[in-house]
Amino acid sequence: MKFQCLFIVMILLAVNSLTGCSKEEQVIEEIRSVKTFTVQELSTGQVRKFSGIVQAAESSALSFEVGGQVEQVLVDIGDRVQKEQILAVLDKEPYELLLKSAEAELVRARANLTNKKADYEREEAIFKEGAGSQKRLDQAKFGYREAGAGVRVATSKLNLALRDLRKTTLFSPYDGSIGKRMIEPHMEVAAGQRLFEIDAEGDMEVEVNIPETVVNQITIGSETAIVLTVQPDQKIAGTVSSIGTMAETANAFPVKVSLPEPPADIQSGMTAEVTFPLQKKNGQPGYLLPPQAFQVGKESGSAYVFIYDAASSTVKKTPIRMSGAKNNQAVVVDGLAAGDIVVVAGLGFLSDGMQVRLMEQPAPVKPEAFDLK
Template sequence: MSCLHRAQSLALLLAGLSLLLAGCSPEAAPPEAPPTVVDSHVIQAGNGAAVTRLSGRVKAAERTSLSFEIPGEIRRLTADVGERFAAGEVLATLDDERYRLVARQREAELGEAEAVLREKRQDYRRHARLAEQGYVSRTRLDAARAALGTAESRHASAEAARDLAERDLTLTTLAAPFDGSVSRRHAEPAERVGAGQPILEVISDREGFEVETSVPETLVGALAEGSRHEVIFPALGGAASPATLRHLGTQPRSSNDYPVILAVDAPPAGLRSGMTAQVALSLGEPDADATLPVPLTALVYTGEERAHVLRITEARRLERVAVEVVAIDDGRALVRGELAVGERIVARGAEFVGPGQEVNLLGEGPERYN
């Protein structure tokens, strides 16, 4: 065999051994799983004040509860719920017989006191003339003066009692304080009522309408009396009106909600007390540069009040960024945190990925759906 043939045979033998050794080597590691594809959102600058929508109820701006200042039996009560009345119109009366008798008694007592006063005044004048002439002692003059003082006091007391009796007599009539209508009725004719017991609740259109709602404690600092907002009335086909914040409560109700009252600046036709309203509160932004809108679906809550978003870095890695939720409206949240305009965050499904994870963006390059 020639040298050439021996060299070829050796090459074939070595190739065979290489293939045999390759077949006996362990399997290569599987390729790394591709990054998860996520839907992203690029943060934009805020476009004005945030809006928070709350439920409220319409009330008449001028309303009151009517009651008698004195006790008695109701003789007449004709005003019914929904009925309108004019200012000064008599809405209810009490049986006034007892009060008339008391007024007559006090008038008689005043007459007696006036007679005694005249007598004591004349007696004192007589004693004063006699004392000047030396016919009456100083002691008797002082006694006459004291008697006159007592008569004057009794007369003043009788006069005040007469005035009170006449006043009580006028209080047997309950008159309307303004033009309006009856919203509620608490008593019936022939019923005996006490002083101050509510008889009628009345409302007036003279001062327009208010909407009452409540806000959580986290929004109190973003509101101010005199600020402008909007109210919408579903029962009137969604009619809306600007509204001015008239009152912001200082004491919370249940669950740390604070009462808010807004004056309806342009009440639409047909608006009535008791209707429901949707209140769109425009919240002030004390630090507009640090307050940015993000999709609600981007928020991940780790506690009752703690939230975060996942920022996508240039290397397509996720970073957790804690945020403060300032307001929520129409599918977005206004947040404050270590974010900047132009940064990209996970728009939805953030609860299924985590910090440090590598991702691809939906719509860019190869996609993989889990």
């Protein structure tokens, strides 16, 4: 009897052991493998790339306001300069001579004013005594006023001579760096002749010429992706800051793209490729999604997807809003962002928060994929 009981206990233990294993295997089987898709393509499908030139947001061409012979050039291409730093100096001698002439003319005008004043006062005294004539008094008064005008003219000439003398020294208008130098010592320069190009420190931008067929599909404030020719693996974020209203060469319009956070080693004159999102008048930006990646909701244009969370290895049921289709794919205008990992098969077997494992690694996001919402 004892042997029979022992045998029965051993059978029960074996059954329990087998049952436990099957449950454990069943739990493992419930962690479903899923196939995924990485959101990356812009829904408009309309992105265009154009080449441009990097430049400082503030840049100036410098010249003397007076002409003359260059006496000194104190900076060269690439030099960093500070505001009010002297860049170049003209020969001052001709302007110093003009200043002396203006001073002498002012002295002569003042002396003439003194004489004319004395004449007027004398004629006025005689007229009051009844011995003079109105005509002589009027002539003296006119001469006195004319002499006063002569002093004012001479004073203006003196001020202009002083100003011209000051303008023989060319100063930097702000902190920056010398981009171009077209001046050498001893050369004759004219007033207004371009001699330096200076780029201010700080903000940078890329200027691009956009064809007339495309410019109306670009909007101020649009986000762009910029790649420098010297750094092809680095993408820089940019924003369209201005769009020209007048066509230039080959019916192209100038468009400027500002760089909110330019790299430290970026320099004016570098070439860059700018990717612009093109907006149709009635279009909405979003992302393309294959039909097997979503299930349609009850309301028109509504649906939901399962987005994979790599941190918890779970999926989250997320509502999305669609607006039409393109290239046999849905255009999702709300609910998704570049880089989201979306399940593309077996959605009917998934639930919110369910733990899954990836069947394969998701494809990386393309460099030109950026959210325009």
